[in-house]
Amino acid sequence: MPQLKPGEMNLGTTIMACQFADGVVVCADSRTTMGSYIANRVTDKLTQVHDRIFCCRSGSAADTQAVADIVHYHLQLYGVQEETAPTVQTAATLFQKLVYDNKNGLMAGIIIGGWDPVDGPSVYSIPLGGSLHKRPFAIGGSGSTYIYGYCDANYHEGMSREEAIQFCKNSVSLAMSRDGSSGGTIRLAIITKDNVERIFVPGNELPTFWEG
Amino acid sequence: MGSIGTGYDLSASTYSPDGRIFQVEYALKAVENSGTCIGIKTIDGVVLAHEKLVQSKLLVPQSNNRIQTIDMHIGFVAAGLLADSRHLAKRAREEAENYRSTYRKPIPSTMIAKRISGYVSAFTLYSSVRPFGLSTIVASVDVHGPALYMIEPSGLYYGYNATAVGKGSQLAKTELEKLDFKTLTAAEAVKHAARIIHMVHDESKDKDFELELTWISPQSNGKHAVVPKDIKDEAERLAKAALDDEMDED
Numbered sequence: 001m002p003q004l005k006p007g008e009m010n011l012g013t014t015i016m017a018c019q020f021a022d023g024v025v026v027c028a029d030s031r032t033t034m035g036s037y038i039a040n041r042v043t044d045k046l047t048q049v050h051d052r053i054f055c056c057r058s059g060s061a062a063d064t065q066a067v068a069d070i071v072h073y074h075l076q077l078y079g080v081q082e083e084t085a086p087t088v089q090t091a092a093t094l095f096q097k098l099v100y101d102n103k104n105g106l107m108a109g110i111i112i113g114g115w116d117p118v119d120g121p122s123v124y125s126i127p128l129g130g131s132l133h134k135r136p137f138a139i140g141g142s143g144s145t146y147i148y149g150y151c152d153a154n155y156h157e158g159m160s161r162e163e164a165i166q167f168c169k170n171s172v173s174l175a176m177s178r179d180g181s182s183g184g185t186i187r188l189a190i191i192t193k194d195n196v197e198r199i200f201v202p203g204n205e206l207p208t209f210w211e212g
Numbered sequence: 213m214g215s216i217g218t219g220y221d222l223s224a225s226t227y228s229p230d231g232r233i234f235q236v237e238y239a240l241k242a243v244e245n246s247g248t249c250i251g252i253k254t255i256d257g258v259v260l261a262h263e264k265l266v267q268s269k270l271l272v273p274q275s276n277n278r279i280q281t282i283d284m285h286i287g288f289v290a291a292g293l294l295a296d297s298r299h300l301a302k303r304a305r306e307e308a309e310n311y312r313s314t315y316r317k318p319i320p321s322t323m324i325a326k327r328i329s330g331y332v333s334a335f336t337l338y339s340s341v342r343p344f345g346l347s348t349i350v351a352s353v354d355v356h357g358p359a360l361y362m363i364e365p366s367g368l369y370y371g372y373n374a375t376a377v378g379k380g381s382q383l384a385k386t387e388l389e390k391l392d393f394k395t396l397t398a399a400e401a402v403k404h405a406a407r408i409i410h411m412v413h414d415e416s417k418d419k420d421f422e423l424e425l426t427w428i429s430p431q432s433n434g435k436h437a438v439v440p441k442d443i444k445d446e447a448e449r450l451a452k453a454a455l456d457d458e459m460d461e462d
Contacts, residue, residue: 090317
């Protein structure tokens, strides 16, 4: 089982992606830790690997950045050689190959979300072992364990853009309030055929629930 | 007879004073002496045909076919040195399989043509190897539809509606230009391919030949397959009848 090395940055994290009719919402908290020290409280864990394809990174910060960079390179080359945008499935396949083939040395949990003309909106989840799961929505990272119940109870198919955004915000906020490795602010990216819109939710504007 | 290289033609890594690489041009000679190969792209598929010259009555019929399958959706035929053709087809299969393995989907037509051409052109760069003595026709159907490419010994390749290589390619191309590609179907193209092969076959120079006929069509479920016997036999019957008609017109 891969372990974080001494001094390695941990994307403790809560990450999430959710499909809706016209696109995908990807969402993450903003905390990077080194043990109990918060190395970065405004991290951007949503990394763009192509025009309409994003990945959410959890696990080792270094490992996930390296993998995302390699996939970004391959997708750029693919787009230029084939003269057509890569599909989300292609991106997910490339991520999977890297994570599985290097499973002993990497600690990377990745969620891929994007839109392409072939399949429309798609969400893929690649947990630590390097298996690939296509789902309508996916949650990941240490904080996700606290929100499985909430997500299962509140997800429904055919969500509108606003409903999907609110669903993600609420879920990540709840996870952040229970998981020490998640916190700070919420970052979202809404990916549709026409564009990518980034939303930033500062700490004082997070959705609040019963705080006791 | 083309111009003689005299000293500039000993290796593929030497240019002639007028900017030609003679080794690559000589490779084309190997192609010209080979049995005719035809490819026709239609609105619903692609057809490949080959005039397989039979050197000996001892050869088993329908064996030693030159039309090969690269992946389920790709057919491949080359005019020129048969051994080179087997080598290139093997490499093409490896490229197609490698693409499937990396991207988890079948290789698009543009990409297989590009990879084959890249491999062929690599052999024109060094004096330690010789260029492929092949002109290759690649037929495939992918998500964008049917496609037909031809790769020359230099590695140069183009997409075509129809093309021919080998002995009777000049005559074949003249006939192919008469086809209407906007409406042509695979079923019709099979008949034209058979007719044109029979037409370009030179009875006086080469006695025996077998027609190889394959397609990728709705009837073959988008897979590269040998044209079914009954359809092939009918196409050959019509081809021979057309030839007889022409002779009667004298």
